[in-house]
Amino acid sequence: MGENPVSAEISSSAASPAYLANRLFAQYDDYRLLFVSLKDFDEPEKDYAAAGFDSPWLTAGPLKTEGLFREIFSPLGYSAGSPVFAESSRLSLNTASPRSTRKGLWLGLPGDYAALGAYTDGEDVGHAAASVNFFKGKRGPLLSGLLMLSRPPGRLDSDDWFPEKPLFPGGEVYHAAFRGQIPFDRFSGGVTRAGLSSALGFGERVAPAAYYTLFASHTDKTWDIRLLHGAADKDYVSPSGKYPTYLASRSASLKLFPRGTFVPYIGASRELYQVYKPTLARRPESRRLSGGAEYRTKRLSLRMGGEGKTETDSDGRRGRERSLSASVLYKTGGGSLGAEYSAGWEEALMKRRRLALRAGYSPKDWDFALRVKGEWSPDLRLSGKISAALDKPDLRAGLAAEVAKALSPQPSGFEALREDPWNYLSLSVFFRYKLNF
Secondary structure, three states, X not given: OOOOOOXXXXXXXXXOOOEEEEEEEEEEOOEEEEEEEEEEOOOHHHOXXXXXXXXXXXXXXXXXXXXXXXXXXXXXXXXXXXHHHHOOOEEEEOOOOOOOOXXXXXXXXXXXXXXXXXXXXXXXXXXXXEEEEEEEEOOXXXXXXXXXXXXXXXXXXXXXXXXXXXXXOOOOEEEEEEEEEEEOHHHXXXXXXXXXXXXXXXXXXXXXXXXXXXXXXXXXXXXXXXXXXXXXXXXXXXXOOOOOOEEEEEEEEEEEOOOOOEEXXXXXXXXXXXXXXXXOOOOOEEEEEEEEEEEEOOOEEEEEEEEEEEEEOOOOOEEXXXXXXXXXEEEEOOEEEEEEEEEEEEOOEEEEEEEEEEEEEOOOOEEEEEEEEEEEOOOEEEEEEEEEEEEOOOEEEEEEEEEEEEEXXXXXXXXXXHHOHHHOEEEEEEEEEEEEO
């Protein structure tokens, strides 16, 4: 076997009542090859097949977006702790999702310093783009730029008599985006960045409009701090022909001892909604406050957190939502036990509850798992999954049974199960085999 062997992974799974998925993934150094096929025998319109290739200079096939590509589609849609601000602006091969909505071609220089290409998205909108990324560091490139040409469909044929947002008139849309960061690591004793991300959009039938986001972060052994402030023009149009939801967004988050055993955290955010009707009495807004703590050791992981959200509408009426979540996971030898609980309230009324239990046992070369989930929304519904697999370094094969659709434990629920079992149950067999040449 050479220093840089060729590796290949072949996987297949079949699930009842009539579903088959196959995947081939091969890699040699920085070259990757992907083939995916999904077959739905009951609904052939859901069949899917894709082939992809990735190298330092060419990517083709199913794609995923990163960096500014994600931002310009959702201005002010990311919080202070989002990894989007540390990503290079590029298109990359989508190897994680079995079904990608984007397909195209991306040609560039090794290292993503400059690239160009085109792709279509899940709404069959065509995009052509060029990007640059320079001075890469611990928190992504210090300079990124993106130019994009899109042709989203017009939306003037909406059935809404009084739409919440303007209707995109159609035509080509252009975007010029920029993100710059300044490092302060030499002075702060940690990883510290402050930056600006912004984009200008304009088109054949829409006026020029922009958004901007100011962000800053600092991480060391004691603190992890993230700050964000952004604003968007109401006439900004995304490459998909949609108008922004927020006028302004502000958020902040703080973690103490981020690499330690005990990690408390807190976060706050405020968003002002865009108002397209001048007769409204006031601008709607949303406020969130969250916090909690994590405790992590080699065997035990505990987490508890909560969030409060207040929505104020255009008439000054306030709606309050609260949520609480907790989880525990204990590992010993080849076994593990875990539980998760979450609950949500609107005003003072509980609207949903969820309790999930899971257990696993992994002796040598085997893996057994059980998961049971109960949800109250407001009535109880049950679901779960049990699986067993042969688990070797180069081979994983097994079978699983799952209650894929939540089932009521009442007699009416069992009657529905008897009448149409495949509407609730799923049986599957799967295998994955790795080869090294």
